[in-house]
Amino acid sequence: MKNLPACAPAAPAQPPVEPPPPATAACADEYVRFDAAIDALLRDDALEPDALAAELRRSLDSEALMNLGDAAHFERRVAERLAGGWRPGHEVLFRAACATFGWARDPARPAALGPAGAVIRQAVVEQQRFDRQHPEDIEYALALIGQLHQPPDDDDELWDLQVGFDQLAADFPVWLRMNAPAASIARLQRSFAASFDVKPVDSPEEERRRQDVRRRFKYALWGVALCVALAAGLVQVRKLGWERALEREHSQWTGKPEPVPRRTELPEEHRRRIEHGIAYHGSVAELPATLSYKIFLGADRQAVVVMPMQRSGLPPFDAAVASAVRAAEPYPADMAPSFTLTIARPER
Incomplete structure (x- = not known):
């Protein structure tokens, strides 16, 4: 116990309670x-x-x-x-x-x-x-x-x-x-x-054995989770290969040709042809940097519908894009029935 400094006054002692005088x-x-x-x-x-x-x-x-x-x-x-x-x-x-x-x-x-x-x-x-x-x-x-x-x-x-x-x-x-x-x-x-049952205290050996069982069970759960994750990854990686194999087997049994994979992106030269064919001479300062349009093709590879996915805010410009899309017909035979066209803002 530390001593108090010399300058600190000592706490006054409490006087003891005096016993009462004897009663008369x-x-x-x-x-x-x-x-x-x-x-x-x-x-x-x-x-x-x-x-x-x-x-x-x-x-x-x-x-x-x-x-x-x-x-x-x-x-x-x-x-x-x-x-x-x-x-x-x-x-x-x-x-x-x-x-x-x-x-x-x-x-x-x-x-x-x-x-x-x-x-x-x-x-x-x-x-x-x-x-x-x-x-x-x-x-x-x-x-x-x-x-x-x-x-x-x-x-x-x-x-x-x-x-x-x-x-x-x-x-x-x-x-x-x-x-x-x-x-x-x-x-x-x-x-x-x-009214409450008091649980008996386990011996150190019993407690150690219980902790060991819990530890092994936890490691087993981690192993199962890791195996499931690896299996899911392998399935995801080989999914496309399995689908192709099934399609090949199906074509051999039915005699039908294998389905031709469809292209969902327009070739670069076709996209440039559309961009150069946009006949719009107004101001393009308010247009976003890129614009997207959903194009639906018919059986003759002609553009049936040109739908803006992100409106430019200038209807004449959207109409000019639709005209340029139709002017670039016909589209490649391996194009998907519908695809997204993304063009850059014209430079003026």
Whole structure:
């Protein structure tokens, strides 16, 4: 650990929490009376927080707690009761104590109550965060806590309580232990964990063998993919040769001559004849660099249709091209019935 520089002031030490002075006999008697009165009130199903708050105020206003030390000792005893875990009615007593002692208004006040005060302070923070939730979420959480007070006997029915319990226990752990029985919480957690099968851990030899099988399977797949790719390439390369062989065999069996391959590109001299025969004397500045026309030939090798594939934007120029195409008739006998003519823009 690095030492701090000499100029850096040392962090002030936190003063330890001093133990409270011993309670007087009157204070102890008052807490016993309060504890019995609270237990009697908590047995009432229709208990209201105001009744507990009134009982707390009655004890604080009694002559037995007129001494500040006795009042602090009484507050500590109440905090220890709440921090010790849920008891019937603690969810109501906690809110009443927060309102009476001002734990929610002054977060530093519980810090003076020792270890129980730290639990109370965290529970207050979680209570405030719980109250800021959506009303529907609060209603669902309170209903879930109510079911935890009387959990079902069958563990299978605990699954109905699992929905939302994990999030509630993760977000409000201290507050939940103060509002629900610890035994019910632990039972629900054990039941949920036992519902999942834990896979046994394989030995190193088994894991190594499994990885070897996976590696061999992967290499086999790569080999199959490579063979398929090579076969597809060979088929593509020899496709034309096979077609020619089939045509030759077909002609031998039927006596028909082999089909003559058709040319799809016009000979260069024929294309130049068409370009020189275009009789157009207008401006060609707006024409594209190249123009394409689809030409359809008849049985007598005459141009039947001349269709622009890329319009020049100048109808007179397209008409001049069509005239030049027809002037270059007849076309070679080995030309395909239709072909594409590409010409360059005339130079003027």
